[in-house]
Amino acid sequence: MPYFTDKQTVLEDIFSRYPQTEQGRRSALMPLLREVQNALGYVPEAQMEEISTLIGTTATEVKSVMSFYSTYHTIPTGKWHIQVCATLSCALAGSDALWDDLTETLETVPGEVTPDKLFSVQKVECLGSCGTAPMLQVSDIGYAECVTRKKLHTLLEHLKNGGEFVPDTRVPVFMQGGQQLDALENEVGGRTADLEPLPMPG
Amino acid sequence: MTMTTPRPITSALDARFKPTLYARVGKENSFTLESYRADGGYEAVQRAFALGPDPVIDEMKKSGLRGRGGAGFPTGLKWSFMPLKDGRQHYLICNADESEPGSFKDRYLLTEDPHQLIEGMLIAGFAMRASIGYIYIRGEYVLGAERIDAAIAEARAAGLLGKNVLGSGFDFDLFLHRGAGAYICGEETALMNSLEGLRANPRLKPPFPAASGIYNLPTTINNVESFCAAPHILRYGADWYSSMGTEKSKGNKLFQISGPVARPGVFELPLGATFREIIYDFAGGPLEPIKAIIPGGSSTPMMPWNDAILDTPMDYEAIGAQGSMLGTGGVILIPQDYCIVNATWNLVRFYAHESCGKCTPCREGIGSWMTKIYEKLVRGGGKPGDVELILDMSDNIAGKSFCALADACLGPVVSSIKLFRDEYDYLIANGKSQYGGRSRWAEE
Numbered sequence: 186m187p188y189f190t191d192k193q194t195v196l197e198d199i200f201s202r203y204p205q206t207e208q209g210r211r212s213a214l215m216p217l218l219r220e221v222q223n224a225l226g227y228v229p230e231a232q233m234e235e236i237s238t239l240i241g242t243t244a245t246e247v248k249s250v251m252s253f254y255s256t257y258h259t260i261p262t263g264k265w266h267i268q269v270c271a272t273l274s275c276a277l278a279g280s281d282a283l284w285d286d287l288t289e290t291l292e293t294v295p296g297e298v299t300p301d302k303l304f305s306v307q308k309v310e311c312l313g314s315c316g317t318a319p320m321l322q323v324s325d326i327g328y329a330e331c332v333t334r335k336k337l338h339t340l341l342e343h344l345k346n347g348g349e350f351v352p353d354t355r356v357p358v359f360m361q362g363g364q365q366l367d368a369l370e371n372e373v374g375g376r377t378a379d380l381e382p383l384p385m386p387g
Numbered sequence: 388m389t390m391t392t393p394r395p396i397t398s399a400l401d402a403r404f405k406p407t408l409y410a411r412v413g414k415e416n417s418f419t420l421e422s423y424r425a426d427g428g429y430e431a432v433q434r435a436f437a438l439g440p441d442p443v444i445d446e447m448k449k450s451g452l453r454g455r456g457g458a459g460f461p462t463g464l465k466w467s468f469m470p471l472k473d474g475r476q477h478y479l480i481c482n483a484d485e486s487e488p489g490s491f492k493d494r495y496l497l498t499e500d501p502h503q504l505i506e507g508m509l510i511a512g513f514a515m516r517a518s519i520g521y522i523y524i525r526g527e528y529v530l531g532a533e534r535i536d537a538a539i540a541e542a543r544a545a546g547l548l549g550k551n552v553l554g555s556g557f558d559f560d561l562f563l564h565r566g567a568g569a570y571i572c573g574e575e576t577a578l579m580n581s582l583e584g585l586r587a588n589p590r591l592k593p594p595f596p597a598a599s600g601i602y603n604l605p606t607t608i609n610n611v612e613s614f615c616a617a618p619h620i621l622r623y624g625a626d627w628y629s630s631m632g633t634e635k636s637k638g639n640k641l642f643q644i645s646g647p648v649a650r651p652g653v654f655e656l657p658l659g660a661t662f663r664e665i666i667y668d669f670a671g672g673p674l675e676p677i678k679a680i681i682p683g684g685s686s687t688p689m690m691p692w693n694d695a696i697l698d699t700p701m702d703y704e705a706i707g708a709q710g711s712m713l714g715t716g717g718v719i720l721i722p723q724d725y726c727i728v729n730a731t732w733n734l735v736r737f738y739a740h741e742s743c744g745k746c747t748p749c750r751e752g753i754g755s756w757m758t759k760i761y762e763k764l765v766r767g768g769g770k771p772g773d774v775e776l777i778l779d780m781s782d783n784i785a786g787k788s789f790c791a792l793a794d795a796c797l798g799p800v801v802s803s804i805k806l807f808r809d810e811y812d813y814l815i816a817n818g819k820s821q822y823g824g825r826s827r828w829a830e831e
């Protein structure tokens with residue numbers, strides 16, 4: 186069944202962000218792929234075809250672009266797609282051991298889905314959150330940060346028991362009332378509020 | 388009596404240093420329009436309207452701000468490259484792809500203070516006569532995307548985006564575009580291809596984006612932090628901005644630190660603050676003995692851990708003089724007992740995975756040969772002559788690839804060999820490293 190048939194408002198919203206030209210239509214490719222993947226967990230061939238018609242290109246083209254990016258999947262993923270950052274700052278915080286534990290606990294490897302359809306796993310590169318290493322990303326929902334062994338197992342149990350994933354939103358920035366805190370939590374430097382804006386010209 | 392110019396501000400401990408970029412982080416609802424306005428938000432863009440486009444560009448030039456995406460190109464100068472009244476649509480793009488390992492500063496600018504970025508882009512759009520902007524955010528930044536989307540909607544409803552912004556006669560609209568997990572999309576021309584729904588291969592330059600960018604139209608692209616500096620420069624003036632920093636590196640910057648330190652995170656410091664300041668005064672010092680510092684994201688050459696380096700000011704020139712680069716300001720500390728070949732292999736693997744495959748030196752050199760030889764080394768199968776082979780390959784790749792990705796990979800490769808040749812030799816001679824290649828993972 187075509188995915189977008191009953192989703193005209195979604196389509197209109199996506200296309201409205203780009204120029205009403207051939208090139209502009211093509212720009213909608215990535216948001217359309219994400220839309221499908223978030224709903225289905227992957228992008229089936231039929232939807233590549235459907236998207237190609239929407240943006241005026243071929244399914245082969247769509248597939249070629251998809252293969253460029255690591256986010257898009259052409260095979261089904263689990264309800265929870267767990268992505269482990271393998272890059273340096275996370276490796277220094279133990280991501281190798283984390284990965285081993287995760288795959289052993291779930292008894293799965295990349296490309297597979299667990300028999301209960303709940304989990305799939307993937308190693309990914311730096312998630313841009315090296316200050317809260319080691320890092321996990323869960324589906325297209327958000328991050329689990331500073332993941333310890335205990336935290337990982339609590340999370341997996343929670344998801345197995347039908348729980349929802351609630352992303353972490355730690356902000357490793359140490360600011361108080363516009364003033365920065367040093368390592369001993371002392372306020373250092375001046376307060377931003379004390380800066381005087383220039384008068385309006387004219 | 389002689390007049391003395393005041394000593395420039397080069398430390399965040401200096402009582403005169405007042406952080407601005409992250410000043411609102413930690414406030415309740417800092418990401419809402421109401422909160423931003425209560426702190427004087429959107430006054431700087433009104434000042435820009437009152438000044439007119441060219442004086443805004445002059446002010447940016449005078450401030451000395453250099454691009455915070457890694458390359459450090461002067462922002463005001465870049466803005467002045469946009470053609471004047473040529474009748475064509477001009478575009479503005481914000482590079483929020485933040486994917487260079489060790490970098491995580493833009494993330495919190497996006498989630499905690501999205502209106503600061505929108506105001507920065509409004510100022511830039513006004514100065515460059517661009518009426519459409521895109522924020523290209525890496526796909527993994529979900530909360531950032533939500534906050535930016537919500538902020539754009541709020542700004543539109545309040546007349547801060549759309550036709551005739553705040554009655555100025557200037558039209559500007561802004562859209563969010565989410566990436567999909569490819570580091571190369573941070574390279575500005577690859578980003579434009581990605582935004583056009585194509586494979587994200589870099590484009591040949593020239594033409595430069597100001598002449599022909601997105602949809603072949605004049606385009607200026609800046610990093611999130613560069614745009615976020617603009618409202619403050621307009622609000623407090625170029626002289627305030629350039630009172631911070633060193634002779635050629637002006638202003639404040641977000642520095643990140645990760646690896647084994649007591650308090651990893653992002654710190655706002657004036658350029659010219661030392662490594663010692665961020666590592667000890669702000670991050671609370673290392674948790675174990677350190678042997679190498681990556682100063683500005685994974686592509687910047689490693690530097691040895693010693694007093695001279697710790698006392699080096701973090702600015703473009705001083706780090707350059709030590710053979711490395713300021714980059715994104717993403718400091719990574721590598722501990723003494725972590726095998727350096729393994730650490731380097733981790734980064735080689737990253738760049739190999741992210742090579743777009745367009746040009747041969749990168750696709751074959753990094754993507755295939757370099758990866759294979761490092762894999763062999765860390766598995767204990769290295770042979771005498773392998774290090775020479777790596778250096779020879781590096782020589783052949785350096786400066787020969789289509790974009791800077793291959794050179795980025797050579798940063799850690801060549802520097803690690805230069806600094807830690809003994810570790811390579813030991814690994815090759817003994818089939819295993821004298822240090823471990825795995826870090827302990829915290830139990831709780």
Ligand SMILES: Cc1cc2nc3c(=O)[nH]c(=O)nc-3n(C[C@H](O)[C@H](O)[C@H](O)COP(=O)(O)O)c2cc1C
Nearest residue numbers: 454455456482484485486573574575609610613791
């Ligand atoms: C391989 C590669 C990756 C890059 N990644 C980023 C990035 O993630 N974010 C960014 O702002 N700039 C990145 N850049 C730099 C951009 O090409 C460009 O110089 C920058 O966005 C310009 O903005 P600025 O002048 O404000 O720094 C990258 C460059 C290369 C060669």
Ligand code: FES
Nearest residue numbers: 270275312314315
């Ligand atoms: S290295 Fe894992 S988030 Fe950056």
